[in-house]
Amino acid sequence: MLNTTRFDFPRLRSLTRFLKPSEPDLDKTTPHGARVVCVASGKGGTGKSILTSNLAVLRAQRGERVLLIDFDAGLANAHLLLGLAPRFDFGHVLDGTVRAREAVVEGPQGVHLISGGVGRHALANPTRRELEQLFEALRPLEFEYDLILVDHGAGLSYSTVAHLAATSTLLLVTNHEVTALSDAYALYKRAQMVNQHLRVGMVLNRCPDERSAAMGWERFKKTSLQFLGTHPELVGWVPADEAVGRSVQLRKPVSLCEPGSAAALAITKVAGWSAIETARTPSSFYERAKKALR
Ligand SMILES: Nc1ncnc2c1ncn2[C@@H]1O[C@H](COP(=O)(O)OP(=O)(O)OP(=O)(O)O)[C@@H](O)[C@H]1O
Ligand SMILES: [Mg+2]
Numbered sequence: 001m002l003n004t005t006r007f008d009f010p011r012l013r014s015l016t017r018f019l020k021p022s023e024p025d026l027d028k029t030t031p032h033g034a035r036v037v038c039v040a041s042g043k044g045g046t047g048k049s050i051l052t053s054n055l056a057v058l059r060a061q062r063g064e065r066v067l068l069i070d071f072d073a074g075l076a077n078a079h080l081l082l083g084l085a086p087r088f089d090f091g092h093v094l095d096g097t098v099r100a101r102e103a104v105v106e107g108p109q110g111v112h113l114i115s116g117g118v119g120r121h122a123l124a125n126p127t128r129r130e131l132e133q134l135f136e137a138l139r140p141l142e143f144e145y146d147l148i149l150v151d152h153g154a155g156l157s158y159s160t161v162a163h164l165a166a167t168s169t170l171l172l173v174t175n176h177e178v179t180a181l182s183d184a185y186a187l188y189k190r191a192q193m194v195n196q197h198l199r200v201g202m203v204l205n206r207c208p209d210e211r212s213a214a215m216g217w218e219r220f221k222k223t224s225l226q227f228l229g230t231h232p233e234l235v236g237w238v239p240a241d242e243a244v245g246r247s248v249q250l251r252k253p254v255s256l257c258e259p260g261s262a263a264a265l266a267i268t269k270v271a272g273w274s275a276i277e278t279a280r281t282p283s284s285f286y287e288r289a290k291k292a293l294r
Pocket of ligand 1: 043048238245
């Protein structure tokens with residue numbers, strides 16, 4: 001079944017290229033659209049947004065149509081990392097000012113972004129009804145891209161858990177410290193509970209050296225195996241690198257402004273994670289996310 005849908009996908013995708021995005025009936029006949037990779041962490045500040053913004057430009061450089069959805073609603077900052085100042089965000093989509101497509105802005109390497117918005121309490125704490133509305137509004141975008149990267153806020157918010165239940169592929173970002181690893185484990189455990197088919201990759205970011213990354217990974221793997229009987233794939237580790245701080249100041253992903261830096265080289269390896277190629281759901285991602293809310 002899965003192989004059949006994979007096999008059919010390129011043909012369907014080339015068809016959808018010629019569809020007007022607003023043709024709802026045709027959208028319904030398309031079984032699925034973009035591949036979707038969710039980027040999440042237990043602890044805050046582990047580097048999800050840095051990683052997601054760089055992955056977006058690196059995958060766009062490969063010729064993919066990439067949409068970054070900043071689902072850190074109310075505290076969004078991916079636009080800053082891409083040097084963008086979007087006029088509209090989730091708030092405007094929810095209050096009906098614009099449709100989701102009209103809130104999308106274009107950034108470096110042709111990456112598209114929709115921002116979760118900044119500062120509004122209602123966005124940071126959406127009701128189930130609002131989330132459902134948002135998922136419904138985002139659904140048509142699935143058919144316009146090859147790859148959607150979802151940057152989440154830290155922790156196990158209702159919206160993150162709905163995404164975990166819906167997605168086929170999760171990139172779990174942690175640091176090597178025990179607190180970050182412990183929170184990553186909590187998120188991993190919850191992800192396993194809500195979605196047994198999930199492919200999970202782990203990135204250890206901002207590590208002082210390879211040894212600390214390896215130790216962090218071994219600790220996580222051992223605990224996961226012991227208590228859950230399974231563990232994520234190790235996708236890679238990214239060193240703590242001042243080039244990242246400089247790139248944030250410049251509001252330009254480090255992969256673009258310092259592509260030869262240690263962090264950029266490590267992130268390039270993450271961008272080659274094989275699961276990104278196969279990150280498809282058997283049916284519409286946002287339909288699945290909506291169902292997960294019920
Ligand atoms: N590999 C790295 N080397 C040095 N600094 C880094 C690295 N990765 C991230 N940082 C720094 O860590 C800070 C937090 O990164 P980022 O905003 O990506 O974290 P986050 O997980 O998205 O945070 P939040 O949970 O608040 O969304 C940034 O200021 C960034 O400059
Ligand atoms: Mg972030």
